[in-house]
Amino acid sequence: MNKTLRKPWTYVLFLLPLLVLYIMFFIYPMISAAITSFMKWNGLTEPKFNGLTNYKHAYHDAKFWDAVLNNGKFILFSVFVQVPIILFFSLLISNVKKLKGLYKTAVFVPSVMSTAVIGILWSFIYEPDIGLFNLALTKIGLQPVMWLSDSQWAMFSILITNAWQWTGFYIVMVLAAILSIPREIDEAAIVDGAGAFTRATRITVPLIMPVISVVIMLSIAGAMKAADIIIVMTKGGPGGVTDVMATYLIKYGITNAKYGYGNSIGVLIFVFSLMLTALYQVLVARRVERVEY
Amino acid sequence: MKKSLLVSSLSLVLAASTVLSTAGAASKTGTIVIRHTQLGEAKQQRLNILKDVLARVSKEVPGVKYKLDGVDSDVNRKEKLRSEMVVNKAPAIFDLFGGSDTQLYVEANRLLDLTPILKELGLSNKFISLNEFTVNGKIYGLPIGGYQEGYFYNKDYFKAHGLKVPTTLAELEKIAAAVKKDGKTPFAQASKAAWVPLMTANTLWSRYAGPDITNGFSTGKTKWNSAPMISAFTKYQEWVKKGYFKQGELGLDYAEQRNQLIRGEAVMMYDGSWASSVFADKAQAGDMTGKVGYFALPAVAGGKGNQTYVNGGFSNGYGFSAKVKNDKKQLAFVKSFIKNMYNDEMQIRGLEADGVLPSMKVSSTKLANAKVTPLVKEIIAVGNKASGAFPAFDSLVSADVNTALSEGIQKLIGGKVTPKAMLDAVQKAQNIANSDDDF
Numbered sequence: 001m002n003k004t005l006r007k008p009w010t011y012v013l014f015l016l017p018l019l020v021l022y023i024m025f026f027i028y029p030m031i032s033a034a035i036t037s038f039m040k041w042n043g044l045t046e047p048k049f050n051g052l053t054n055y056k057h058a059y060h061d062a063k064f065w066d067a068v069l070n071n072g073k074f075i076l077f078s079v080f081v082q083v084p085i086i087l088f089f090s091l092l093i094s095n096v097k098k099l100k101g102l103y104k105t106a107v108f109v110p111s112v113m114s115t116a117v118i119g120i121l122w123s124f125i126y127e128p129d130i131g132l133f134n135l136a137l138t139k140i141g142l143q144p145v146m147w148l149s150d151s152q153w154a155m156f157s158i159l160i161t162n163a164w165q166w167t168g169f170y171i172v173m174v175l176a177a178i179l180s181i182p183r184e185i186d187e188a189a190i191v192d193g194a195g196a197f198t199r200a201t202r203i204t205v206p207l208i209m210p211v212i213s214v215v216i217m218l219s220i221a222g223a224m225k226a227a228d229i230i231i232v233m234t235k236g237g238p239g240g241v242t243d244v245m246a247t248y249l250i251k252y253g254i255t256n257a258k259y260g261y262g263n264s265i266g267v268l269i270f271v272f273s274l275m276l277t278a279l280y281q282v283l284v285a286r287r288v289e290r291v292e293y
Numbered sequence: 294m295k296k297s298l299l300v301s302s303l304s305l306v307l308a309a310s311t312v313l314s315t316a317g318a319a320s321k322t323g324t325i326v327i328r329h330t331q332l333g334e335a336k337q338q339r340l341n342i343l344k345d346v347l348a349r350v351s352k353e354v355p356g357v358k359y360k361l362d363g364v365d366s367d368v369n370r371k372e373k374l375r376s377e378m379v380v381n382k383a384p385a386i387f388d389l390f391g392g393s394d395t396q397l398y399v400e401a402n403r404l405l406d407l408t409p410i411l412k413e414l415g416l417s418n419k420f421i422s423l424n425e426f427t428v429n430g431k432i433y434g435l436p437i438g439g440y441q442e443g444y445f446y447n448k449d450y451f452k453a454h455g456l457k458v459p460t461t462l463a464e465l466e467k468i469a470a471a472v473k474k475d476g477k478t479p480f481a482q483a484s485k486a487a488w489v490p491l492m493t494a495n496t497l498w499s500r501y502a503g504p505d506i507t508n509g510f511s512t513g514k515t516k517w518n519s520a521p522m523i524s525a526f527t528k529y530q531e532w533v534k535k536g537y538f539k540q541g542e543l544g545l546d547y548a549e550q551r552n553q554l555i556r557g558e559a560v561m562m563y564d565g566s567w568a569s570s571v572f573a574d575k576a577q578a579g580d581m582t583g584k585v586g587y588f589a590l591p592a593v594a595g596g597k598g599n600q601t602y603v604n605g606g607f608s609n610g611y612g613f614s615a616k617v618k619n620d621k622k623q624l625a626f627v628k629s630f631i632k633n634m635y636n637d638e639m640q641i642r643g644l645e646a647d648g649v650l651p652s653m654k655v656s657s658t659k660l661a662n663a664k665v666t667p668l669v670k671e672i673i674a675v676g677n678k679a680s681g682a683f684p685a686f687d688s689l690v691s692a693d694v695n696t697a698l699s700e701g702i703q704k705l706i707g708g709k710v711t712p713k714a715m716l717d718a719v720q721k722a723q724n725i726a727n728s729d730d731d732f
């Protein structure tokens with residue numbers, strides 16, 4: 001058996017099914033999308049080469065840049081609001097003595113629910129008349145807010161819902177990292193007279209930085225491909241103010257039957273994601289040292 | 294393990310899985326998929342009709358299995374069917390809109406030419422109008438019913454407040470002002486999907502700019518940003534500013550619109566005749582059952598063209614995949630489907646159970662004897678009184694113009710754009726669609 005596995009063609013044979021699937025569902029669509037992104041194509045008739053027209057249109061379309069900006073908002077909200085909340089709750093739960101399992105399950109539940117269910121659920125919470133938030137606001141004498149229909153609030157409302165869905169998933173990840181830190185390190189710090197805040201910021205957080213880095217990376221990836229929650233809650237509305245790149249692609253590519261243009265947007269999403277990932281790797285991820293206890 | 298044994302066993306697994314997957318795919322071709330949009334309580338009757346038709350078809354064409362595939366109408370029309378058409382994997386039978394949708398699919402040879410089938414079944418002259426499904430003289434779809442759009446209103450409220458059905462737009466606005474003063478919402482509306490507010494807008498612009506204006510947009514003969522069009526949308530925005538629609542309605546789903554009327558929160562609602570069945574069903578309409586009336590959007594003083602035209606037509610029905618003609622059994626199934634779905638019995642049943650106006654020339658005796666609700670009678674009466682009908686704008690303009698208009702109306706309701714700026718943007722999209730610079 002060992003002799004067999006030393007033969008290179010055996011590896012090829014084992015890798016072949018995966019390789020075929022990878023080429024079929026990733027490499028081929030990517031190349032085909034890149035090619036058709038230079039074409040005028042309604043998806044039904046013969047595509048015609050139109051050079052950089054699709055990209056030029058995207059460049060000059062303010063609505064596309066609004067959508068890019070909304071992806072940016074997703075990323076910024078994830079990194080600067082969601083991640084600190086994740087850290088705070090992870091630290092809190094890790095120090096709970098009783099019912100730790102219950103807390104872990106409770107925060108994890110939203111991430112196993114489907115986005116459609118969450119979108120509908122939160123639409124009830126945001127309902128203008130009988131929604132939870134507006135009932136609370138009117139109870140304390142404030143004006144109700146048109147959460148999903150006011151262009152000033154719609155994006156923010158979606159960000160909150162998205163954060164609610166995924167925070168629990170990341171908390172469980174961070175919690176696992178916190179709980180894997182050897183107890184002795186914490187105990188030594190207590191003996192040295194370090195308080196809870198100092199231990200959290202000087203010991204726990206630095207030790208779990210690799211996991212936090214992964215959480216940030218996953219948040220960025222999630223933000224770049226966000227679409228489902230928006231489709232369920234606002235359909236990109238009102239008037240396109242909650243469109244992100246993916247919903248823009250659906251609207252202007254599929255709905256408008258401009259598949260060439262849609263593919264050019266797909267390529268741009270790919271390029272932007274690649275650039276962001278590279279930037280993050282160079283600026284942040286590489287600086288996070290590997291932690292060994 | 295011997296090398297040869299490992300290789301031969303692996304090859305066997307690969308070969309077996311390939312054969313099995315091919316066999317699975319082959320058995321799937323025997324199942325006909327029927328894509329419908331009859332989802333939810335309000336469309337239950339229509340789903341029942343479809344199921345009964347399919348039961349009859351199964352008896353006539355034994356051995357063909359079928360599967361119902363229900364999808365939301367808007368999602369099917371704008372996303373799912375469109376994507377399926379691209380990869381040429383549309384179901385054998387599907388919900389189809391006439392006009393620009395049908396035209397697009399015909400250009401790509403995706404739709405079955407129904408002309409010879411209709412001839413064979415003796416149905417060629419049985420439909421009131423197949424214009425929206427006809428391309429180059431051939432028929433590619435069959436409307437399941439007709440529709441008409443107008444105002445549904447709370448009859449009790451009108452009576453209690455001494456209000457009369459308006460005959461001019463000025464009278465309608467007077468009623469709206471009185472309703473608003475009374476603390477109610479004059480017009481029920483839920484605009485999360487832009488086609489909902491565009492129903493009112495479509496008729497309003499046809500009153501101001503003439504019922505034929507929409508026909509000219511794609512040829513460049515008429516302009517979106519012409520003066521009468523701006524007047525129509527200015528009027529619309531005036532209603533928004535006066536609070537004639539519920540605050541926050543931009544975030545509400547279409548179904549919420551009728552709930553505003555049912556709850557008594559709103560007094561009037563602009564909607565299609567398809568909504569009438571809700572007001573005949575106690576489970577859905579509650580205390581409002583049988584208490585809803587109907588009138589057309591009234592005439593605009595100084596408006597262009599005939600002011601009695603209604604927004605109506607025969608734009609939604611079933612289409613069939615062109616691939617069907619290559620499979621004898623599937624073709625037999627489709628023929629039987631058309632025969633059993635498109636006949637006097639089903640048309641009357643649709644009218645009686647669901648208020649769907651007939652799309653076929655049903656015998657006048659049968660029509661007169663049909664047990665329809667007073668609301669449906671009112672809708673038919675309004676249609677009979679009209680001098681003609683104009684189709685909904687979305688069957689006449691391309692998808693990108695529709696998207697620009699959809700974004701525009703939501704921005705207009707949100708107060709983010711002026712009518713002129715909105716219509717300029719729509720005209721810009723129309724210019725691109727009309728020109729060779731289209732991308």
